[in-house]
Amino acid sequence: MSHSTEDADRRDFLRRMLGLSGMAAMTVISPSAFASTAVAVKGVRLSESGGKTRVIFDLSGPVHHSLFTLSHPDRVVIDFDNARATRALHLSPTPLLRDIRHAPRGHSDLRVVLDLKSDADASSTLIKAGGARHYQLVVDLSSVSVGKPQPVITAAQAQPHRPLRDVVVCIDPGHGGKDPGAIGKRGTYEKTVVLDIARRLEKLINREPGMQAFMTRDSDYFVTLRGRLAKARKRRADLFVSIHADASPYRYPKGSTVYVLSEHGASSEAARLLAERQNDVDRVAGVNLSNKDNLVASVLVDLAQSATREASFKLGDKLKGSIDRVIRMHSNTVERAAFVVLKSPDIPSALIETAFISNPAEERRLRTPRFRASMAGALLGGIKDYFEHHAPPGTILAERGRVLREFG
Ligand SMILES: [Zn+2]
The missing domain is CATH 3.40.630.40 (Zn-dependent exopeptidases)
Incomplete structure (x- = not known):
């Protein structure tokens, strides 16, 4: 049995077990619910050129994040440490991108999932975009034509705002x-x-x-x-x-x-x-x-x-x-x-x-x-x-x- 079939079976099973069907909207947290130190993800935008999709997150400050790709179905997962979405994040589909989902993770983190239409390479860069508290996380997606990509795990960090731990x-x-x-x-x-x-x-x-x-x-x-x-x-x-x-x-x-x-x-x-x-x-x-x-x-x-x-x-x-x-x-x-x-x-x-x-x-x-x-x-x-x-x-x-x- 192929992996994708097993995965699909598993999801179907979970859905049936839970008596659910169809997609549900992700939770949006009210602004008062997060700590004052949390980074706000204020919005998300797209730019498209030459088969590449660029997803730009607007942030209130620098953020620790990690990015990895998963397959069956193809998706990119971005975990923002100590961050909250201050509004629901929406994107229109592109040749590469199917949808965007997000949800809080743990006590204080945010997980964003980019659902893809096909295998893609993903990379991320955190940039300071002018203005004292304005940062952007830029995620570049480019389609992979041959072979199955290795899952990449990259961690980009800027100005650590938490002590590092063991x-x-x-x-x-x-x-x-x-x-x-x-x-x-x-x-x-x-x-x-x-x-x-x-x-x-x-x-x-x-x-x-x-x-x-x-x-x-x-x-x-x-x-x-x-x-x-x-x-x-x-x-x-x-x-x-x-x-x-x-x-x-x-x-x-x-x-x-x-x-x-x-x-x-x-x-x-x-x-x-x-x-x-x-x-x-x-x-x-x-x-x-x-x-x-x-x-x-x-x-x-x-x-x-x-x-x-x-x-x-x-x-x-x-x-x-x-x-x-x-x-x-x-x-x-x-x-x-x-x-x-x-x-x-x-x-x-x-x-x-x-x-x-x-x-x-x-x-x-x-x-x-x-x-x-x-x-x-x-x-x-x-x-x-x-x-x-x-x-x-x-x-x-x-x-x-x-x-x-x-x-x-
Ligand atoms: Zn034993």
Whole structure:
């Protein structure tokens, strides 16, 4: 089944589940609803020339933003930090542009989606347009004639008006307490070796400038899978890394495997979260859903999840590349599965089966501090590789990456 069909099915499913049809208007916030420091997006204009579409946002001040493209359907997503639309944003269609949508995101941010008629490259520039408080964000769209474009994530910033923060990594040592996980022939417990690797990784991360780590459990006790997700969300983790050891009924399988969430796992989780929102879940994917109708909510969650799935895959790929230097991979691709701990809709997540505890040689390795230290080092390497290009806007690492790319 092609991706686009699956995506369409998923949206249809969400819409049916929510008993909705047709498009709903996006919410427009009244001017009194936002903080005095928020940047106002006062309007949006178009200019068209030579197959290019230029979208110009008029702003009351400089704004942190990030821009990325998604496909199936093709769209450009622009997240403005600490910003509000002071009026509904409308644009007429162009050969490239189908429509514009926007909605508040989280407590203080604004998400704008440009729906496209076809694949397009997108870039953004923030310019000071004269007048003390007048800025423009210019987004250029140009059609792509061949191939599928790589999703681009660019972050442009001008005059940071917020202190930069550390990226936060949630480390999840598998199992614990009454749940030992897999047990090796020599009596090695999975819960014990993965906790040790996790502790080492936590120390390494906390030593890195611009990075912070915490664990879902820091000793031998039981935590439910949902409890692990809740801890990651509560601490606003930017990344979630679950550490396990593999087991097989046979003694021969060996090596390391990296998993990310399968598309089916993601869509069923979106459905579950949306179904539960009447009860206690009013924030899904960093989106405050309490003041949104169901279709808007499902579109926002869907958008956030596609972006998270793509980011998780990049994380998985970097981890695999780094782990490969320590232990042979069991699987040479990043595997996809519906593990519950990978289901945060807004936190890029990966699960690492470090080695087979059921393989006698690998059980021996898992028992040595040396191997655990190398594995922790490899995980740190993969995480740093990932953040080099995908650190969230507003973090020390994102700013450092931007400076290096511009001036390096
Ligand atoms: Zn496990």
